Amino acid sequence: MAVVKANSSDVDLLARLIRAEAEGEGELGMLMVGNVVVNRALADCLDFRNQRNINDVVFQSPGGFEATQFGYFYQKARERDRRLAQRAINGERPYPASNSLWYFRPTGECPAQWYNQPLTGKYKSHCFFTPLPENCQSLFSGR
Numbered sequence: 253m254a255v256v257k258a259n260s261s262d263v264d265l266l267a268r269l270i271r272a273e274a275e276g277e278g279e280l281g282m283l284m285v286g287n288v289v290v291n292r293a294l295a296d297c298l299d300f301r302n303q304r305n306i307n308d309v310v311f312q313s314p315g316g317f318e319a320t321q322f323g324y325f326y327q328k329a330r331e332r333d334r335r336l337a338q339r340a341i342n343g344e345r346p347y348p349a350s351n352s353l354w355y356f357r358p359t360g361e362c363p364a365q366w367y368n369q370p371l372t373g374k375y376k377s378h379c380f381f382t383p384l385p386e387n388c389q390s391l392f393s394g395r
Contacts, residue, residue: 263337286340294391297389347372354381
């Protein structure tokens with residue numbers, strides 16, 4: 253059962269984004285990126301108050317995803333990536349992305365904070381950051 257409303261176009265969009273953002277991180281890394289997108293759609297806090305669906309999250313400006321600026325993002329969604337996107341939409345929440353709203357790939361070590369939010373952990377090259385519950389209660393309420 254989906255935790256965020258999504259049609260087949262939304263699944264394709266998320267599939268293309270997770271491929272473009274994290275293909276080099278493998279399936280788990282791509283699933284984690286998908287989880288961040290879903291978290292942003294569910295979070296009614298911080299920079300994500302008006303982001304209620306996958307399309308809004310993917311194309312948020314400012315603050316969206318860098319991959320949308322490059323041609324690789326606009327390739328057709330692959331079936332493997334669609335399956336990963338659907339898993340994220342269905343609420344699969346791998347750590348350290350389980351409640352994360354941000355991630356990025358630093359040139360060195362992960363900083364302790366990003367956008368004033370603490371580091372949750374690292375998976376391969378991506379560092380994940382999760383707001384404190386008092387800064388985003390809606391993210392931590394049950395799904």
